[in-house]
Every structure is written in structure tokens, then in C-alpha cells.
Amino acid sequence: MSVYIKKLHIISFGQFENTSIDFTSGFNLIYGKNESGKSTIASFIEGILYGFDDGVRVRHFNKKQEIYRPINSYKYAGIAIFNKDGTDYRISRNFKNGEYEIYNLYTKEVVEAKASNLNYPGEFLLELPYEIYQNIISNYQAQESSDKARAKVVELIRNKDDYNFSASDAINILDNKLAEIGTNRAYTKPYAKTKAEIEEISSEILDLKSLRNETNKDFAKLYKNRDDIKNKSEKLKELKNARDAYRENVAYKNLEDEIKYKNELNYVDSELKKYEDLKIKENSTSDKKTENLSGKDLHKHYAFYILGSLLLIFLWRYFKQNYLLAIAIILPIMMIAIDKKDSNLSDDADKKYNDQRYIEYLKLINEREKILEILRVLENQDKTKDRSNIKQIQKLDIKDTELKIKRLENDLEELRKNNIYLERKLASAENQLNNEVDLVDKLNILEKNLKEMEKEIKAINLAKETIIELSKSTDADKKEFDRAISDLISTITKDKYSQISYDSELNPSIITNTGESLSIDKLSTGFYDQVNFALKFMINENKLDNFIIFDDAFINYDLDRLRLALFFLLDLANDRQIIYLTCHNREEEVLKNENIEFNKIDLEEI
Incomplete structure (x- = not known):
């Protein structure tokens, strides 16, 4: 026995107020004269289970709700205890608004239910819709069925x-479901759209994987550049510190100038070697000039020549020797020639002094003197400075240092530019790669959905085949x-x-x-x-395995037919609860004559 009624407690419903009725799980005969409330009890059971909603999921006005509304009480409610599969459930219902509660008396817990579904208690206990309950469970005299029922x-x-x-309805539903899912050619339906989206996202993910590989390489370049920047920056700092220390130390500066001018002196000396001949001739010419007389001495020299010639002439006149005359004549001429020759030699020397080469020679001499003077000044200045680190200064090649600094600065500038480019590129790539996780998740969901659709298509086709096979029987x-x-x-x-x-x-x-x-x-x-x-x-x-209610269902039966019908009901009561409501004594007489035990409920006594 699946479901039967154990007890009804009518708080206020129709003409009943604070009324309790106990039932057995077998045959229950409820006796009452006309207008004694038999149909009210049947309607109370129906109302407890399904409310006054006529099986419709939207609350609306119901004729029964007004028929059984109490006149003398503000309460409009009731309670029923049902047993389902050995467990007792208490159902409470407020008939004013349809509110209900299903309470498990075994677990002491309220059964969760959707309040808007007023039929839920009946659907929960009997697992039947209102239409089946109304036409199969609850039987009335000359009961007619609606088309829906x-x-x-x-x-x-x-x-x-x-x-x-319904096999035919099921086939139609399954075909409609297949149409909703679609095929490869139905591009607007979920199946084809999902496949197209999977292909598109798979392509995007593949592109992102290539981008990630390229990004990893760019990251490696970026990190290497940063290391290079760090190392070169440290090297640049060392070189700049050395250069700045060199520039800021006066001893360094003096040494730099000393080295500079010594180099220049060496250069001038090497150039002067090219003018060694001028230096020798200059010395010999100077000696001859020293031997030559000055302008005043030259007059004396000529006077000596004249006096000597006159003396020879005098001797010639005195001794009459011709050679004396010849000598007197030739001597002045020879002396003049010699003087002229000396004069020519002097003119040639003067010409050489005015020669461009000689001018260059003199310039070098002057330059050398100036350099020597500067070196003497530097030497005097440097005597007051600290030269303890002179060896380090001598090792430093300031020009090479400046060149290295320039190269490092250029390298660092290129590295920084490259890093800026890489960082921008990586930032752009990162924005795209951030979508990769979402795309993978979306792809997984789509692939899962596609598999589910394929499973569903397979299951639908299998269900159709099964239904068709079963329909044959x-x-x-x-x-x-x-x-x-x-x-x-x-x-x-x-x-x-x-x-x-x-x-x-x-x-x-x-x-x-x-x-x-x-x-x-x-x-x-x-x-x-x-x-x-x-x-x-x-x-x-x-x-079915539920209780059945009969309300004057056999009123048109003659006694023989009634007797046979009751016997069928008694057989049925071995497996399910029978609630039989009547206003006649015939049913009780038939049962007593057959010595059949039953539970009688007299409405006149409650």
C-alpha cells in the first residue's frame, strides 16, 4: 500500500468545525444523510491535497472555495495525516490563500515545496496531477470527465x-528537440553554431599560443637587456668616477698638461732635426762675420790698403823696381776683389736668413722656448701638489676613457630604446594573452556542450527507436x-x-x-x-497504489449490481484504502450480511 489517509482534522471547513475523523488502511464506510457533509469531506481531502486551483498553476477564483467557506468562523483551514510508504506526513492547509505545509513526522522536518504550486502536496504524495485525482481517485455519481482529464x-x-x-506526443517532442538542436547545415541552430564557435576559438587559441612563444622570447630579450643595462651602467659609473676624479684633481690636471707639453716638446725637437744644416751654417757664418770688420773698421781696412799701395809706389819711385809698381797697382785690386767676395758671401747668408725654411726653423726655435717656459711653470706649480698617486694617473688614458664612456652611453641608449619597444610590445601581447584563460574555459564549455548535444542527439534517436518498438505492443x-x-x-x-x-x-x-x-x-x-x-x-x-474515494458512486445500481460492485471494492481494499461515502443503508446491510469487517464513520455521531 503506497498512500492512505490516517486522520483528518477539520479546523473549519463548510459545516464542519474542529472535527477529527480517523481512518483505517482498508475499507472505510462513511455514512450520512443528505446534506450531512459527505461531499464536504471528499472536497476537504481534495482541498488539502490540491487546494482550490483546479489544477491550474495560476491562482484564481474557484467556486468550491466559496462553497465551503465557513460562515461562522474567520478560520478556513484543516490538517490531514497521510502515510506514504510507511512514513507519516502532516499536511496543513490555509484555504483562504492556499498556503500549505508538508511536515515529515518521522524526520521532524518540513518538506521543501514551491509555494506558488498549490497542487504540490497531492503531486508529492500521490505523484498524480489534479486531473487524474479528480477522475480516477475521487469518484462521484454520474461523474463526467473533461477533455483534458x-x-x-x-x-x-x-x-x-x-x-x-504518449508515444505519438513523445515522438513529436523528440523531433522538435532534434530540430531545436539542429544539424551541421542548420547554421542558426545551437549544434552548428557551437561547432563554428569552437573552430573560431580554437584558431584564436592557436594564435595566442604562437604569440605566447614569441612573448617568451621577448621576455628573455628584455631580461638580458636589463642585465646588460645593469652591467654597462656599473661600468659606465666606474669610468665616469675615474674621469671625474681625474678632472677634479689639480695634480691630474698638471700632469695632463705636463704630458701634453712634453709631447709637444718632443715633436718640436723631432722637427728641428730637419734643420740641422741651418744650425751648422748659422754658426760658421756668425764666425766669419765676427772676423769681418764693422763699417768703421772697414774704412780703416781700406785706408790700410791705400797706404800700403802708396808705400809701394813710393818705393817704386825710389828703387825703380817695376814689380813694386805692379804690386802697388794689383794689391788694391786684389783686396777689393777679396772684400767683394766677402761681401758676396755675406749677402748669400743674409738671403738664407730670409728663406722660408729658415723662417720655419726660427718658429720652431721660438715654439720650443715657449714650451720650455710652460714646463718650468708647471714644474714650479706641481711642487705644491700631492703626487702620491702619480703612478695611477700615469696609467689612466683619459682619451681612451672618454671614448669608452661615449660608447657605453650609446649602447645604453640603444638598449633602453629596445627595452621600451619590448615592454610596449609585451604589454600589448599581455592584454591579448589575458583572454587566453577565458577562451580556453569557453572552449571547454563549448566542447562539453557539443558532446552533450551529440549525446542528446544519440539518446533522442535511440529513444525514438525504442518508443517505436514499444508502440508496436x-x-x-x-x-x-x-x-x-x-x-x-x-x-x-x-x-x-x-x-x-x-x-x-x-x-x-x-x-x-x-x-x-x-x-x-x-x-x-x-x-x-x-x-x-x-x-x-x-x-x-x-x-495505481493510492486510496480511492467513492461518493454515492453506485446510487443508480440495483441491489445485485451494488453487491457485486462492493465485492470488487472489498477485493481492491486488500491492496489499497477505500473510502466509501453514502446516504443509504444498503452498503452496510450487504457488508453485515456477508460478515465483512469494515470501519464505519457515522457523520451523525461526530
Whole structure:
């Protein structure tokens, strides 16, 4: 036994107020005269389970809600205890607004439920929608089924395990689902769009991987450049410190000038070697000049020549020697020639002094004197300075140092420019690479979705094949169901009607024992009730495991038919709870005459 009612406690509902009713799990006979509240109890059970929502998920005005609203009480509520699979559940309902609570009496916990679904307690306990409850669980006299309810019942009959299943509807749903997923050619549907997006993102990720490899190389270059910058900066600092120390120390400066002028002196001396001949001739000419007389001495020299010549002439006149005359004549001429020759020699020397080469020679001499003078001054100045580190100064090549500094500065400038370029390039790449994780995650999700779609497509196709195969056995199941109903109807009617079957819309087709086929409009009210009972009995016996409520369902039965129907219900009560409401004594008399035990609830006594 799956679900049965243990107790009802009506706080205020219709004419009942603070009323409790206990039930057994078997056959329960509720007796009450007309207007005593039998239908109220049936409606209370229905209201506890499904509220007043007529199975619709939107709350709206309901006729029953107003019919059973208490007149003399502001309360409009009730409680029921149900047992499901051995566990007791207490359901409380406020009928004013439909609010409810499902409480597990075993775990002492409230069952989670969606408040907006007023039908949930019935769906939770019975696992049935309101339409099935209304047409199968709760039976009324001359009860008619709505089209929606009939469709639900048809599905219940057709399917062994799921009352809400239609093979044709399922195939249509599955085909629609396949259409929603799409194929490779349906470019606007999820399947093709997902594949296209996977290809696009995969291409982007591949590009990003290439970019990351290039970025790693750029990072290596950047780090190497930074190391080079650090090393060269340290070297540059050392060279600049040496240069600055050289510039700032006066001893360094004097040494620099001393070296400079000594180098210049060496150069001048080397150049003067080219004028050695001028230096020698200059000395000899100076000696001859010293031997020559000055202008005043020259007159004396000439006077000596004249006096000597006159003396020779005098001697010639005295001695009459011709050679004396000749000498007197030749001597002045020879002396003049000699003087002229000396004069020519003097003129040639003067010409050499005025020669350009000689001028250059003199310039070098003057330059040398100046350098020597500067070196003497530097020597005098340097005597007051500290020359303890003169060896270090001598080792420093200031020009080479300046050249190295310049080269290092150029190298550092190029390295820094290259690093700026690399840093900008890496920053740009980093912005792109930041999307790689998101792209990979998105790709994983898309690939997962694609696999799920492929699985779903495969499952849908498998489901379609399975449904088609199972549908082939529907006719056999339907024939067996029709046979069971026919046997029941034949028994109830004492073989008056031998066969009954239902079409796809659950419309009965009746065959009499004479072979005549009867349409539904030719059936009597009593027989229609019998057909309706037979259908619901077979459904409950074969499809459901819940309590069943009968409210004057057999009022049109004669005593024999009622007796047979009650026997079927008693057999049914071995597996499920039966709640039978009546205003007649016939049911009680039949049960007592057969010595059958049952639970009687007299509404006059509560």
C-alpha cells in the first residue's frame, strides 16, 4: 500500500468545525444523510491535497472555495495525516490563500515545496496531477470527465509505468528537440553554431599560443637587456668616477698638461732635426762675420790698403823696381776683389736668413722656448701638489676613457630604446594573452556542450527507436485491458453485455451478448455508471497504489449490481484504502450480511 489517509482534522471547513475523523488502511464506510457533509469531506481531502486551483498553476477564483467557506468562523483551514510508504506526513492547509505545509513526522522536518504550486502536496504524495485525482481517485455519481482529464486517463491506460506519456506526443517532442538542436547545415541552430564557435576559438587559441612563444622570447630579450643595462651602467659609473676624479684633481690636471707639453716638446725637437744644416751654417757664418770688420773698421781696412799701395809706389819711385809698381797697382785690386767676395758671401747668408725654411726653423726655435717656459711653470706649480698617486694617473688614458664612456652611453641608449619597444610590445601581447584563460574555459564549455548535444542527439534517436518498438505492443496491451474490463462488465451485468472496448479518445464501444453494437447515447444511466466504474476499477487495480474515494458512486445500481460492485471494492481494499461515502443503508446491510469487517464513520455521531 503506497498512500492512505490516517486522520483528518477539520479546523473549519463548510459545516464542519474542529472535527477529527480517523481512518483505517482498508475499507472505510462513511455514512450520512443528505446534506450531512459527505461531499464536504471528499472536497476537504481534495482541498488539502490540491487546494482550490483546479489544477491550474495560476491562482484564481474557484467556486468550491466559496462553497465551503465557513460562515461562522474567520478560520478556513484543516490538517490531514497521510502515510506514504510507511512514513507519516502532516499536511496543513490555509484555504483562504492556499498556503500549505508538508511536515515529515518521522524526520521532524518540513518538506521543501514551491509555494506558488498549490497542487504540490497531492503531486508529492500521490505523484498524480489534479486531473487524474479528480477522475480516477475521487469518484462521484454520474461523474463526467473533461477533455483534458480524459486525455490524461487515456495516457494512463496506454502506458504501464507513466500515466503522463504518449508515444505519438513523445515522438513529436523528440523531433522538435532534434530540430531545436539542429544539424551541421542548420547554421542558426545551437549544434552548428557551437561547432563554428569552437573552430573560431580554437584558431584564436592557436594564435595566442604562437604569440605566447614569441612573448617568451621577448621576455628573455628584455631580461638580458636589463642585465646588460645593469652591467654597462656599473661600468659606465666606474669610468665616469675615474674621469671625474681625474678632472677634479689639480695634480691630474698638471700632469695632463705636463704630458701634453712634453709631447709637444718632443715633436718640436723631432722637427728641428730637419734643420740641422741651418744650425751648422748659422754658426760658421756668425764666425766669419765676427772676423769681418764693422763699417768703421772697414774704412780703416781700406785706408790700410791705400797706404800700403802708396808705400809701394813710393818705393817704386825710389828703387825703380817695376814689380813694386805692379804690386802697388794689383794689391788694391786684389783686396777689393777679396772684400767683394766677402761681401758676396755675406749677402748669400743674409738671403738664407730670409728663406722660408729658415723662417720655419726660427718658429720652431721660438715654439720650443715657449714650451720650455710652460714646463718650468708647471714644474714650479706641481711642487705644491700631492703626487702620491702619480703612478695611477700615469696609467689612466683619459682619451681612451672618454671614448669608452661615449660608447657605453650609446649602447645604453640603444638598449633602453629596445627595452621600451619590448615592454610596449609585451604589454600589448599581455592584454591579448589575458583572454587566453577565458577562451580556453569557453572552449571547454563549448566542447562539453557539443558532446552533450551529440549525446542528446544519440539518446533522442535511440529513444525514438525504442518508443517505436514499444508502440508496436500497444495494441496487444489495449486488447488485454479491454478484455479485463469486458469480463468485469459481463460479471456486473450478468452477461448482458459481453464485450467493451475504448477508442483512442476513451469513448466506449459496447457489444451485447447478441452481438449488437451500442453507441454511448443508447446506454442507460445505470449502465454508464457501471462502465465508468469498470474503467476506473481496472485502472486503479493495475496502474495505481493510492486510496480511492467513492461518493454515492453506485446510487443508480440495483441491489445485485451494488453487491457485486462492493465485492470488487472489498477485493481492491486488500491492496489499497477505500473510502466509501453514502446516504443509504444498503452498503452496510450487504457488508453485515456477508460478515465483512469494515470501519464505519457515522457523520451523525461526530
